[in-house]
Amino acid sequence: MHPVLTLVVQRIALGLLLLLAVSAVIFLGVAALPGDTAQAILGQSATPQALANLRIEMGLDQPALTRYFNWLGGILTGDLGTSLSNRTDIAAAISQRLGNTLFLAGWAAVISVPLAILLGLVAARYNGRWPDKLISGVTLSTISLPEFVVGYIVLYFLAVKWQLFPSVAMVFPGMGMMERLNAVILPVIVLVLVVLAHMMRMTRAAILNVMQSAYIETAELKGLSPMQVIWRHAFPNAIAPVVNVVMLNLAYLVVGVVVVEVVFVYPGMGQYLVDHVAKRDLPVVQAVGLIFAAVYIGLNIMADVISILANPRLRHPK
C-alpha cells in the first residue's frame, strides 16, 4: 500500500477510536450534571407525584452502564433516540438545526477563508509597511472584542439605526435562497470578523517564515515579482500550518457560535444544545455532544490529510 494511504487510514482509525472515547466521556459528564432531570423538566412548580412518574418513564431507574450501552447501540444503528422533554425524534430535530448551522458556517467560511488568505498574502508582501499594519490592526481589533459585542455593534448600526438588514436571523424550511441570505447576513458578517484575524495572522506568519529560506532568495534573484514569489514558491510550502488553523476555525464556526446564534436568534445547534442542557434532556445533549466531537475530529483529520498531501516528501517517499 502507498505509504500516504496507510497514513490516512491510520489517522481515520485513530479518529474513530477517539470518538468512542469521547462518547464515554460525554455520557459520564452528562450523568454527573448536578440536579434532578425530572425536576429540571417540570420546573419549580412540579408535584412530587409528577416527578416520580416522569423518572420511571425516562428509565432513570436503570443503572448507568446499561443506559450507556443502549445508547451506543442506538447510535450505531442510526437511532439517536427521543427527546425526553418534548418527545420528538432527535435525529429529525437535529438534522434541521445542523443544516441551519452548516448553512451559516458555510457562508461565513466561503467569505472568510479566501479573504483571510488573501489578506495574509498581502500583509506578508508588504511586511512592516502600512498595508500590513492596517490589515493587522483592523483584524486584531475585531478578534479582540468579544463576539457578542461585535454582534451588538453590527446589530445597532445595520439593523436598528439604518434598518438595512433584519435583526432577527430567522430561517425556516421553504424560504427562498435570497431571503435566506438576507436573513443571515448580519451573523455572517459577525462570524467573518471574528475568525478573520486568526487565519490571516497564521498565513502571514507562515509565509514570512518560509521567506527566510534560501530558495526564496533564488527565486528573487531569478527576477520574479514579489507577489509571484509568494504565490508560486512561498505559499505552497506554508499550506500545512495554514490548513490547520483554517480547520480549527471551521470547527469553531460549527460548534462555537452559540453566542452569535443567541444574539441573532438563529435556530442553530448551539441554542438547541443550551436549551436541552438546561432541561437535563440527556439523550439530546449526548447526541449533540457527539456530533460536535465528530465535526472537530473530522475536520482535524482533514487538516492532517491535507498537510500530508501538501508535503512532497511524504507524497514521494524514496
Next chain:
Amino acid sequence: MTDQLDRMIAAAKAGRMSRREFVGRTTALGVSAGLASALFTKAAHAQPKKGGFIKMGMQGGESTNSLDPALAASEVPFAVNYTWGEMLVDVSATGEVVMRIAEEVSANSDATEWKFKIRRGVEFHNGKTVTAEDVVATLRRHTDEKSQSGALGIVQGISEMSADGDMVTLKLASGNADLPFLLADYHLVIQPNGGIDNPTEGIGAGPYKVVVHEPGIRHGFEKFANYFDDTIGHADQTEILVINDGTARTSAVQSGQVHMINRVDPKIAELLKRAPGVQVKAVPGRGHYVFIMHVDKAPFDNNDLRMALKLAVNRQEMVDKILGGLGSIGNDFPINGAYPLFDDSIPQREYDAVAAADHYQKSGHDGSPIILRVAQGAFPGAVEAAQLFQQSAAAAGIPLEIKREPDDGYWSNVWNVEPFCASYWGGRPVQDQMYSTAYLSTADWNDTKFKNARFDELLLAARAELNNDIRKATYAEMANIVRDEGGLILPMFNDFVEAVRDEVQGWEEDPNGELMNGRAHVKCWLA
C-alpha cells in the same frame, strides 16, 4: 380646549394614556369625571381593524417546549396554548370570570357542586363540535397522575365529573367558591376527547390554527374561520418568535420586526421609552420576588429572628434599585391590590433598623452570620437584592452572609431544600389558590414550611364561603398571620415591563400575566 381634548382622545386611542391619566387630565379641562370616563371608553374601544399579521417576540420559550397543554411551564407555551386553544372560562383583566366554552356557570349553596352549560356550536379546528364530553375528558386527563399535568393540584379536588347533554357537572370533595378561576388555569385547554389520543396535536377551539410549530424558534398561526367569538382574533395571521436574548428582543421591536415584546429589562426601560415608534408598558401584576425562611429550622424557628429580618429589609430601596421603580413594595404576605378581595387597610411594614435590632436581641441569636443562598437565576437582580439586604441588615447589627449558588440546579438543590434563600412567585388568579399552593400546612410547595392550624382553618372556611364580605375579612386575617408569623420576606412585587409598537391598538393592562396574559396578539389589532 377642543384641540387639547382631541389630542388626548387620540392619545387614548393609541393606548398612550391610561384611564386614570385621561380622566385626570380631561377633568382638569372642565370635563365632568363621568363624561371623561365615557369618552375614554369610547376612544379606547375604537372599532378593531381586521386583518394583518401580528408578531410577538417573547422570552420564555425553549426548543424543548411541547404543544401538550399539560406540560406548559413558561411564557411562550402559555401564549401558544391560548392562541390555538380555548378554555372553559377565562379571567378578565379586572378579575371577573368570563364565559368562553361555558356560557353559564352556577353553584349550589355550599359551592360543592358546579354546573357549566356548554356553548352551542363551538367548533374544534378539525371540524368536530365541542361537547360536554370533551370538557370532562380534558379535566379527567389532567386528573390522571400519569399525565404529569401541572394542573394536577387544581383538578384533584374534583371528586366526580359528568356530562349530560350540554351540561357539565363537577362535584367537589369540599366546597370551593373559586372553582371557575381555577378552571381558567393555562393548562386546562379544552381538547377533542380531552387530548387523550394525541395530547400534542395542537387541535383546539381557539381563534387561530397552528401552522408552524418550531419549539424554541417560532410558532405561526392563521385565523380559524369558524371561531365562535368575533370580538377577538383580529389579525389574519399571527406569529410568536422566541427571542430569549434581551438585546435581540429590544432590537427586534425597535426595528419593527415584531410588534410587541415581553420582559424589557427595567434598567433599559427609560432608554427604550425614548426610541421612536415604541412605547414601554409597566403593568402591575401579582408576581413577587422573595426571600424565604424555613420556619421549622434553626435559627428561623424563632419568630423574633424572622421579624428582625423582615424589619431589616429596605423595601423602597429595592423597588427603586432592583426594579428601576417598575414595581411596588411588598408587605410580607403574597397578596397585593391585583387580587380580588384584597384588604388595603393592612399596615405597611417599613424598614426600621432600631426595631429590627430589638427583635434580634430578643431572639438571643448567637451573632454568627446568617447564611442567605442566592443565584442570579432566582429572580432578575437577585444577587444585588441580597447585597442590599445584607447592607440594610448590617445597619441593624444583623450579620448576613451571602452564599452564591449556580443557576444550574438551583430549583432542585437550593430552593425548598436550604433554610434561607431567594426565590420568586408568579402569583395566581385568586387568593385562595396562592395560599393553598404555598402556605397551607399540607401544600406541596410550602417553601417556608409554614404550618399554622388557625390559618388552615380560615383558608378552608373562606374557600367554601360565597359571601364576599366575610371572605374578604377572613383573607385579611390570614394575611396578618403570614405577615407576622410566616417565613416569607416579600420586599417587592414586580411589574410586567413590555414594549409595544405604536401601530398596535386595543392594548389593555392585564395583571394576570405578561403581554395581556399571553393574549395580546389575539386581542390587539394593527392600525
